[in-house]
Amino acid sequence: MTAIEARDVALSFGETPALRGATVSVASGEIVAVMGPSGSGKSTLLHCLAGILVPDSGEIHFEGRRIDTLSETERSALRRDRFGFVFQFGQLVPELTAEENVALPLLLSGVKRGAALAQARPWFDRLGLTGLGRRRSGELSGGQAQRVALARGLVARPGVLFADEPTGALDSLTGEQVMELLVTSAREQGTTVVLVTHDARVAAYADRQVIVRDGKVNALVHS
Amino acid sequence: MSVPMTLLGLLEREPSHGYDLKRDYDTFFSRGKPLPFGQVYATLGRLARDGKIVVGEVEPGVGPERKRYVITERGATEVESWLTEPVEAEPNLQTVLFTKVVLALMLGRPAEEYLDVQRATHLRRMQELTEIKRSGNLVDTMLADHGLFHLEADLHWIDTTVARLDALRTMVAQR
Ligand SMILES: Nc1ncnc2c1ncn2[C@@H]1O[C@H](COP(=O)(O)OP(=O)(O)OP(=O)(O)O)[C@@H](O)[C@H]1O
Ligand SMILES: [Mg+2]
Numbered sequence: 094m095t096a097i098e099a100r101d102v103a104l105s106f107g108e109t110p111a112l113r114g115a116t117v118s119v120a121s122g123e124i125v126a127v128m129g130p131s132g133s134g135k136s137t138l139l140h141c142l143a144g145i146l147v148p149d150s151g152e153i154h155f156e157g158r159r160i161d162t163l164s165e166t167e168r169s170a171l172r173r174d175r176f177g178f179v180f181q182f183g184q185l186v187p188e189l190t191a192e193e194n195v196a197l198p199l200l201l202s203g204v205k206r207g208a209a210l211a212q213a214r215p216w217f218d219r220l221g222l223t224g225l226g227r228r229r230s231g232e233l234s235g236g237q238a239q240r241v242a243l244a245r246g247l248v249a250r251p252g253v254l255f256a257d258e259p260t261g262a263l264d265s266l267t268g269e270q271v272m273e274l275l276v277t278s279a280r281e282q283g284t285t286v287v288l289v290t291h292d293a294r295v296a297a298y299a300d301r302q303v304i305v306r307d308g309k310v311n312a313l314v315h316s
Numbered sequence: 317m318s319v320p321m322t323l324l325g326l327l328e329r330e331p332s333h334g335y336d337l338k339r340d341y342d343t344f345f346s347r348g349k350p351l352p353f354g355q356v357y358a359t360l361g362r363l364a365r366d367g368k369i370v371v372g373e374v375e376p377g378v379g380p381e382r383k384r385y386v387i388t389e390r391g392a393t394e395v396e397s398w399l400t401e402p403v404e405a406e407p408n409l410q411t412v413l414f415t416k417v418v419l420a421l422m423l424g425r426p427a428e429e430y431l432d433v434q435r436a437t438h439l440r441r442m443q444e445l446t447e448i449k450r451s452g453n454l455v456d457t458m459l460a461d462h463g464l465f466h467l468e469a470d471l472h473w474i475d476t477t478v479a480r481l482d483a484l485r486t487m488v489a490q491r
Binding site: 130273276293294296297298299302304311 | 432436438443445446464468475
């Protein structure tokens with residue numbers, strides 16, 4: 094079954110064409126790496142798939158439903174309830190503790206504070222962050238903050254996790270730990286993952302890799 | 317991996333029986349291809365002949381495994397210089413891939429498609445190695461890492477070469 098799909102999507106920023114007929118389909122539970130040179134349109138594609146940007150033409154479908162024609166309010170509800178996000182720099186909310194950050198998606202969809210925090214806490218042990226739940230993001234290393242961001246992306250058991258260079262700011266070994274956790278947790282939860290990365294060693298964790306070039310998606314051609 | 321140097325290195329650690337050497341070799345260095353006992357003893361024989369090891373006293377007891385091998389000064393010096401000497405940094409300009417790309421351009425063939433297929437092949441191998449890492453022990457992981465970093469370097473070269481193909485095509489056409 095297809096989880097999420099872009100059909101012939103085009104999008105320009107003013108004069109700059111970022112996507113020119115991008116088509117990609119990700120099966121439910123699949124982990125797909127989106128690779129390609131800088132400026133090729135990877136992040137733009139991810140933002141279109143996630144309903145953050147609306148394409149100029151083409152269609153986006155999530156679980157068989159067209160989502161690019163939804164209103165901004167409906168798309169934002171969809172993002173909140175069904176999608177998770179991890180970006181290159183964790184982008185934790187500095188005023189909140191680490192565990193409040195993890196609980197945030199639950200709080201935003203109306204889960205009571207106690208219940209949300211109770212769901213957030215077990216993530217700290219499994220991510221090797223035991224005892225760090227009360228710290229604020231300024232008191233965490235880059236690798237720790239990125240693991241907190243990963244937990245936040247997955248805590249609400251999203252249908253799709255969108256990750257844009259989630260290991261981009263980390264050294265190889267820390268990046269590897271984050272990828273290991275991402276893959277293991279996504280598999281356990283059956284979460285579909287769209288992973289943007291220019292790093293082949295990160296992409297190698299995915300089930301399948303596609304390459305974006307000049308705003309189009311190329312499947313890898315095997316010999 | 318050089319078997320004689322590895323066995324010599326293991327003996328530098330401590331005097332050992334052939335059986336122990338084989339076991340340690342298989343654990344760390346054999347990569348799924350156990351070292352045959354025949355090769356262990358043949359190698360030890362040559363090392364002894366060359367004065368790099370000596371055979372210790374035969375120990376009393378039952379079974380065939382009663383000889384202990386001991387490294388000599390000459391053997392230890394050889395281990396030392398082998399460890400200190402860097403491995404030759406290969407001048408990668410003559411790699412198969414390079415030759416393929418230039419030839420393809422000379423023959424007016426689609427070099428970019430060949431490189432795309434190569435990229436896919438590399439990525440598939442990287443996927444396999446990552447799987448090994450995720451399920452294996454520390455030794456497997458370290459060896460897989462070595463492969464992964466090399467494949468990654470090749471991929472960087474492939475990406476950069478794809479970006480340079482037009483320039484390269486022009487250069488090749490001018491000759
Ligand atoms: N908000 C924006 N406003 C104007 N142009 C943009 C904007 N976002 C992206 N672009 C342009 O769209 C093109 C695709 O950008 P995109 O961010 O999708 O690339 P990318 O593949 O993610 O690159 P990178 O690997 O560097 O992150 C580029 O030419 C970029 O300059
Ligand atoms: Mg980007």
